[in-house]
Amino acid sequence: MLKDVQSLNDDRNLSIDKVGIKDILYPIVVKDKNKGKQHTVARIDMFVKLPHSFKGTHMSRFVEILNNYKADIDIRSFGNILDDMMGVLDSEVAGVEVRFPYFIEKKAPASGLPSLMDYECEYTGYATKNEKDFVTTVKVPVVSVCPCSKEISSAGAHNQRSYVKIKVRYNKMVWIEDLVNIAESSASAPIYSLLKREDEKYITETSYANPVFVEDIVRNIAEKLLKDDRITWFEVSSDNMESIHNHSAYALISRDKRKN
Structure with a gap:
């Protein structure tokens, strides 16, 4: 069995406020008021609080959690994702930040010609045990x-x-x-x-x-x-x-x- 270095004890007695992954590109589904849903690609940050006794977190597990949800990542699934992060990574605090372009079809005010307009959007979720x-x-x-x-x-x-x-x-x-x-x-x-x-x-x-x-x-x-x-x-x-x-x-x- 390979040695799990991250799970070793750390004797510096310093917890880490945020540790995780940043800027992973991932497909998500966003609720669309007119069409029901919209597929887009997001940049996602995921992090947990690392207890002082742990040497490191398991970075691969963040991606595994994302993969478990695949295209079902949206604001409705945030709560479950955060719960999974706290459970799998043995942490009392978890956070997810999802940044994505969202497109709305707008008609020009005089000619009525339709075109897509993009807007920068972000969903953020934070969780503790309570x-x-x-x-x-x-x-x-x-x-x-x-x-x-x-x-x-x-x-x-x-x-x-x-x-x-x-x-x-x-x-x-x-x-x-x-x-x-x-x-x-x-x-x-x-x-x-x-x-x-x-x-x-x-x-x-x-x-x-x-x-x-x-x-x-x-x-x-x-x-x-x-x-x-x-x-x-x-x-x-x-x-x-x-x-x-x-x-x-x-x-x-x-x-x-x-x-x-």
Whole structure:
């Protein structure tokens, strides 16, 4: 029998907060509001807390756990995956972070031409013997037009791409599409993969008619999230990539509705 070095005792009396694998590419299935499910490829981090008495963890077992679920890796199976990690790896704490592109078909606002738009998403799950915690994150690119620039200029206003990030905890299913819609409706205009001339005209005029500061974006979103009874906690931020500066503008709001 081969010697199991990882299971040997370590005499330094130092536990390790996180040990595991990072950036493993793996196919997953995500719940799709319109089509039922969507297949995508994720980058996954898996880790456990290593007790002070263990020399090392068994890295291969992380992949074995993933393989046991194959294409059934989604937000619904997170709890079981975390339980398996704590059991198989003999740990009191486990975590999984899953980052993936999610695609939504959007129709151009004037021409109606369909195209796929990609959004960066993340599911994170953490577990101890007594509790589990799950967070869904969506990053949404939008257009923002500066209200100040519009007010003081006789012709035009500066605008830029902004990146909205919404993180939520919830007690009932919150669709990725719901969070994308909230973000896009809170900015000057959405972003599309395909725009013809009539669409570009529409977006330009629409965004100019709806100028927003970075502060407006996060407040608009927070206002909607506060009214959504499914959401128990949220953090919303916006990073505006200023077109007339070599720096960005930033704002963040975080609220725990469970404390109210």
